[in-house]
Amino acid sequence: MSAHCQLTGARPGFGNRISHSHRRTSRRFDPNIQRKRYWLPSEGRHVRLTLSARGVKTVDILGIEAAVARIRARGGKV
Numbered sequence: 001m002s003a004h005c006q007l008t009g010a011r012p013g014f015g016n017r018i019s020h021s022h023r024r025t026s027r028r029f030d031p032n033i034q035r036k037r038y039w040l041p042s043e044g045r046h047v048r049l050t051l052s053a054r055g056v057k058t059v060d061i062l063g064i065e066a067a068v069a070r071i072r073a074r075g076g077k078v
Contacts, residue, residue: 003030005052006071006078007059038064047078 004011013029032053040047042065049071051059059067068078 002050003033004050005031005033005055006050006076007055007067008052009074010052010054040064040068049078 010031012031015027015029016024017027018024033050034053034056035048035050036056036059037046037048038059039045047064047068049055049059049067062070071078
């Protein structure tokens with residue numbers, strides 16, 4: 001599963017892990033990705049979305065219809 005949110009577009013960030021001796025090695029900051037299933041009343045079916053934790057909260061605020069419209073406007077497939 002790729003670590004990006006379909007709604008907010010959150011993707012991994014990259015940086016350095018710094019040890020006690022201050023040696024740097026590369027690391028990844030992954031977003032908190034969840035797979036959630038929502039009922040889409042307009043189409044009469046369930047949709048499964050890959051969302052970050054912030055994306056789940058955004059769906060709770062906007063509603064699933066508006067969230068799916070935003071995903072499709074960005075060119076995403078639902």
